[in-house]
Each structure stands twice: as structure tokens, then as C-alpha cells.
Amino acid sequence: MDGFAAVDFFLAREVLQRGIAALYAIAFLSSWNQFPALLGEKGLLPAPALLRWASSSTRAARMLRPTVFRSWRYTDRRLRLLCALGMVVGLALVTGIPQLGPPWVPAVCFLALWLGYMSIVSIGQTFYGFGWEMLLLEAGFLAAFLGSRDQPPPTVVTVLFWWLVFRLEFGAGMIKIRGGREWRDLSALTYHHETQPMPGPLSRQAHLLPRWFHRGEVLGNHFAQLVVPWFLFVPLLGLWVASPWPYIVGDVAAAIVIATQLWLIVTGNFAWLNWATVVLAFSAVSVPFAARIPGSHPVAGSHPVPEPVEGSLPLWWLVVTCVVGLGYLVLSWWPARNLASRRQLMNASFNRWQLANAYGAFGTVTKERIEIVVEGTLSNATDAEWVEYAFKGKPGDVRRLPPQVAPYHLRLDWLMWFLPLGGLRRLDDPWFEAFLAALLRADAPTLRLIARDPFDGTPPASVRAVAYRYRFSTRAEYRVSRERWRRTRLGVVVGPARLR
Structure with a gap:
């Protein structure tokens, strides 16, 4: 300097x-x-x-x-x-x-x-x-x-x-x-x-x-x-x-x-x-x-220093x-x-212009992975067949290799991870209710946010949210099943929901 x-x-x-x-x-x-x-x-x-x-x-x-x-x-x-x-x-x-x-x-x-x-x-x-x-x-x-x-x-x-x-x-x-x-x-x-x-x-x-x-x-x-x-x-x-x-x-x-x-x-x-x-x-x-340093020269055979x-x-x-x-x-x-401060804030801004902020991440680490899987059906029958919606980044299909997404940001997938952290009986975030309603309408912009619509643009009769506990498969389990995830169904946490 x-x-x-x-x-x-x-x-x-x-x-x-x-x-x-x-x-x-x-x-x-x-x-x-x-x-x-x-x-x-x-x-x-x-x-x-x-x-x-x-x-x-x-x-x-x-x-x-x-x-x-x-x-x-x-x-x-x-x-x-x-x-x-x-x-x-x-x-x-x-x-x-x-x-x-x-x-x-x-x-x-x-x-x-x-x-x-x-x-x-x-x-x-x-x-x-x-x-x-x-x-x-x-x-x-x-x-x-x-x-x-x-x-x-x-x-x-x-x-x-x-x-x-x-x-x-x-x-x-x-x-x-x-x-x-x-x-x-x-x-x-x-x-x-x-x-x-x-x-x-x-x-x-x-x-x-x-x-x-x-x-x-x-x-x-x-x-x-x-x-x-x-x-x-x-x-x-x-x-x-x-x-x-x-x-x-x-x-x-x-x-x-x-x-x-x-x-x-x-x-x-x-x-x-x-x-x-x-x-x-x-x-x-x-x-x-x-x-x-004045008079210094690169070593013979080396690349010149800029x-x-x-x-x-x-x-x-x-x-x-x-x-x-x-x-x-x-x-x-x-x-x-x-x-x-002992009450340190994480990712906080102290002025309107978001300059000189406080940062931090993962002050705590969750011990188990709960995934909210969104399903839909075209039938109103009690024994209807439910099919999963596939997301672009978050885990779903147990055989799929998790994709490399970063530095791109999939905002919907990230909020799906946060969704169950407040408790499985409190999935009442306004954005999630609006998301389910958009799926019921087969809203085209919303469907472009996910990887696959199982109904190819046809509005489903009902949608629901099901909670699963996910864990990575062991090497022995993967050799047998070719599944990268093992999951346990915990139950339906939202729905079935229909459009009024």
C-alpha cells in the first residue's frame, strides 16, 4: 500500500x-x-x-x-x-x-x-x-x-x-x-x-x-x-x-x-x-x-509478474x-x-440503505429433515390416486441426484425448506396457501416455478401437503435400491384442498 x-x-x-x-x-x-x-x-x-x-x-x-x-x-x-x-x-x-x-x-x-x-x-x-x-x-x-x-x-x-x-x-x-x-x-x-x-x-x-x-x-x-x-x-x-x-x-x-x-x-x-x-x-x-521492488526481475523461465x-x-x-x-x-x-452482544442479531440491517449490515448463518443445525411434498389428484373419489409435484431443487424423488443450482437462487424451493420448521400443524403461511390455490387453478406462471406438473396444465380436483422424514441412504442401501434418499411418511398436514 x-x-x-x-x-x-x-x-x-x-x-x-x-x-x-x-x-x-x-x-x-x-x-x-x-x-x-x-x-x-x-x-x-x-x-x-x-x-x-x-x-x-x-x-x-x-x-x-x-x-x-x-x-x-x-x-x-x-x-x-x-x-x-x-x-x-x-x-x-x-x-x-x-x-x-x-x-x-x-x-x-x-x-x-x-x-x-x-x-x-x-x-x-x-x-x-x-x-x-x-x-x-x-x-x-x-x-x-x-x-x-x-x-x-x-x-x-x-x-x-x-x-x-x-x-x-x-x-x-x-x-x-x-x-x-x-x-x-x-x-x-x-x-x-x-x-x-x-x-x-x-x-x-x-x-x-x-x-x-x-x-x-x-x-x-x-x-x-x-x-x-x-x-x-x-x-x-x-x-x-x-x-x-x-x-x-x-x-x-x-x-x-x-x-x-x-x-x-x-x-x-x-x-x-x-x-x-x-x-x-x-x-x-x-x-x-x-x-x-526496483530492479527485481522474474526468475528465468517463469511467467512475468504483472x-x-x-x-x-x-x-x-x-x-x-x-x-x-x-x-x-x-x-x-x-x-x-x-x-x-450476547443477543447477537443474524442478517440484520441497521439503516434503510442496507449498508454496514450484520451477517451470520446456521446458528443452529436441524437434526432431521422434514420435507413437505405437494400432491394433487384429478378425482374427487375417496380412493383417488395422488401424484406428486416435482420441484426444481428441493428433494422429492428419492432416486434423483440433487442438482447443482447455486449461484442461481430458487426462492420457492428455499421457502419450502423453511415451511415445516415452525411445526407441522402450523403450515399457514399466506404464500403457501396462495401457492396451493395457484396449483388448483393450474396457473401457468406458478407451474413454471416447479420442475414438473403431473397433470400437464389440467387443473387438479384437489391438492394436499404431506410431510415426510428424509435421510440419505447408506452406501449399502443405495447398492440395493439405487435410492439416494430414504423417506418415512408422517401424514397429511394440509388438505385435501379444493377451489371454492
């Missing part, structure tokens, strides 16, 4: 800008495909109704976060226009075109992504109530101040990214230590691979690993989330110490965070949470220190980034206090 210019972190900026932009493109694509059916004009939880409620009183208006749809009347067509523009801007940033201009050009692009996606999240209700939504928003805001390719990245913004990774990782670690006993007795990952919201292709193999390995996973998780994040700030010593070791420490800390996230990526589907953490962890990856971007920041841009840093210093009081 060189004062206000993080000259050693130009490669980190490239990864941050392009990676965050790619995640925004995926997020807008997810909303293009799913928002109208879930929250559109005729969706399960219509966003226009929420906007009408927000306009009913000043107090209600204050409760709704900023969204362009307050002044720009919501329609499904306008939502898709916003998503299309978001994807175009995101892909442009991935290619690096805006970064070739002055720093205000990529800044405007990232702020447009931030405000556009916030407009969607603000009216997304329970379907957008995930921690990685606010993580993407905060990352997009910070990325707006990384600058252009013809100048070094600002030191203050680089440090703010380290602070974001620290809150993300250390917050998750503290949530676990303060949460369920399974994290303290090292048994959490004995269950997690099997009971996580949406298993992936390798989740069963991970679950079948020896118990000692799962205990080692938990220990490694605690080390990566409670110890390693502190070392992300060590490169700051490079401002005063002419030595490569502060940068090496930061590189190693980033590598550990990235390695743990890659393990989570190959063993589960957590939308873009793990992918975003990998991208953000690159903020601590520096160019090799030797590349900056040159850092030298020079100083324009005064106006330096002022802008310092103001952002001072603003973040003020906003960071609340998440810092939350980290030290």
Missing part, C-alpha cells in the same frame, strides 16, 4: 468489480424468471398490494425501504425492464468496459445496480428475506468506489471490503458459538450436509464421511471464521513496514476463507452466498511484493472515497456492537 492508494491490490479490484457484477447479473436473472409469479401483479404475494399499503400512511411509508416502484407504478413489464437493464449493466462491468473510463463511470454503473436491485428486494417480502440479498447490495455499493483501471484502487475502500468480509465471517462464527450446542460439541456437520436447505450432487457423499472428519470440519470452520478474519487487516502494516510478510499474511488469510467457501460450494446450494464470499475474500489478495497500477488518485475522487469511509465509520458502530 502507498498512503491513500492500494497499489498492491489492483488484481483484487479486478476480481471484485467483475465478480460482484456477475452476481448482480445472476440476481437480476433470478428476479426476471421468478418475481412475476411470486410477487407480481397476480403473484402469490402481490407487490402492488404492499405498495398500496405503504402509500396508505406516513408510518407505513417509512417502513418500506427505498424502491423506484414507489413513484414508478409497478407492473410486471416494468419489473422485467428493470431486470433486463440490470443484466446489461452487470455484463458490461464483467467485460470491464465501464472501467476503461474515468472513475465516475463504473461508479454510476454499480450505484445503478445497487439502487435497481434494492428496488426489487424492498418489495420482495419473505421471498427476498435472505442474508445474501443485503450482502449483494452492500458489496455493490462499495464496488462503486473502487475506481477505474488507469488508477490504483483507494486504500479506504479496500479496507472497507476487509471489514465486510470480517463481519460476514466473524459474525457467522460468533452466531454458531452462541447458538446451538452442536457447534460447541463439534457434532453440527454430522447433520448439516443431510438437513441443509438444498443439498447438492456431493452432499450425500459428504454426509457419509466418517464422524471424525465432520468434527474436523467444525474445528476448521471455527478457525476460518473466528481466527482467520482478524488477519485480513495485517496488510495495513505495509503502510509502515517495507517487507512482504504483511501481504503474505493477508494472502494466506484470504486463501483460507476461499478454501472453506469452495468446500461449501461443492457440498451444498446456498444461492450466491458462498460465491460472493469467495469474490469478497479476493479483496485481501495482493500482487506479489517482489514485483514492486505490474501494479502506479500513480495517485485524483483529488476529487480521493475526497469522495474518504467521505464514504467516514460515513461507514459512523454506520459501523451498530454492527460492531452487535458482534459483541
